[in-house]
Amino acid sequence: MSQSEIDALEALLRARPKALDTPRRRAAYDALGDRFPVASDVRIEAQTLGGVPCEASLTDAARGQDTLVYLHGGGYVYGSLKSHRHLASELGRAAGARAIAVDYRRAPEAPFPAALDDAVAVWRALLDQGLAPQQIALAGDSAGGGLAVALMVRLRELGLVQPAGAVLFSPWVDMLASGVSSRLSPMYWRAQKLMMPRCTTASRVALSVYEAPLASPVRADLRGLAPLAVFVGATETLLDDAIALARAAGMADVAVRLEIWPRMVHIWPNYFPMLAQGRQALAVAGAALREFLAPSS
Numbered sequence: 001m002s003q004s005e006i007d008a009l010e011a012l013l014r015a016r017p018k019a020l021d022t023p024r025r026r027a028a029y030d031a032l033g034d035r036f037p038v039a040s041d042v043r044i045e046a047q048t049l050g051g052v053p054c055e056a057s058l059t060d061a062a063r064g065q066d067t068l069v070y071l072h073g074g075g076y077v078y079g080s081l082k083s084h085r086h087l088a089s090e091l092g093r094a095a096g097a098r099a100i101a102v103d104y105r106r107a108p109e110a111p112f113p114a115a116l117d118d119a120v121a122v123w124r125a126l127l128d129q130g131l132a133p134q135q136i137a138l139a140g141d142s143a144g145g146g147l148a149v150a151l152m153v154r155l156r157e158l159g160l161v162q163p164a165g166a167v168l169f170s171p172w173v174d175m176l177a178s179g180v181s182s183r184l185s186p187m188y189w190r191a192q193k194l195m196m197p198r199c200t201t202a203s204r205v206a207l208s209v210y211e212a213p214l215a216s217p218v219r220a221d222l223r224g225l226a227p228l229a230v231f232v233g234a235t236e237t238l239l240d241d242a243i244a245l246a247r248a249a250g251m252a253d254v255a256v257r258l259e260i261w262p263r264m265v266h267i268w269p270n271y272f273p274m275l276a277q278g279r280q281a282l283a284v285a286g287a288a289l290r291e292f293l294a295p296s297s
Helices: 003-014 022-035 081-095 114-128 143-157 186-198 207-211 239-251 276-296
Strands: 043-049 052-058 067-071 098-102 136-141 166-169 228-233 256-261
Touching: 003 276, 022 081, 043 098, 043 114, 052 081, 052 114, 067 081, 067 114, 067 143, 081 098, 081 136, 081 276, 098 114, 114 143, 136 143, 136 276, 143 166, 166 276, 228 239, 228 276, 239 256, 256 276
Parallel strands: 067 098, 067 136, 136 166, 166 228, 228 256
Antiparallel strands: 043 052, 052 098
């Protein structure tokens, strides 16, 4: 890792506007799509799956029917297909799969569990297309990582077969932010106070909502879930979320791999165009996804 690269990334993150309303913060997040365009060989196709807007990205690395369902981060309030197009497409390339990015409904317009309902609808639609569950892997970052785990729990509750596995970047799996690392950044706590009520309706702003297993899946029964590969930065506020998830999964007899990357910030793979460690993490995560999908290939 180049010291100048991580310094440049940290300067970029510090320079972000701190106090914006939801529309302007969404626009600022989407600007990543302008800063980090997709590679010239990526083919993009808009799709609707189960009534949910999605976007497929494909490269020549894709093998057969192998499919990666990508759930973007952004605290369930921000983030979009545009903001994460570069990440979803390159992770799909690394996995040797087509990537399906899901434009799930966001809060506050569509509170919990709208995003989860959309993820389930996309899963059912892919199966209706003839894909086998073993041909589908999940991935997500931050809130999208938590959503991926919640989706797996919900599939088990519905009696549906699990995906091949899931890769999670800096997953947000505890809305109560009970880990010590979440207290290290006052900025993060300000964000929490803004995001958490927006994930509920006004009549459900209660502690029990944040404790609900499908909202904070680290508190869910994880038995029977597909294998997980969890990547988290050593200097980020969600470090303890990742550790707690890996511990809970292991205790539930779920195969789990936890990687803690030194000096890395929240969702550092998202910044792979300017950070060597981001490119390395994508390669490692892609290898994990190929391993999950190998029996179907």
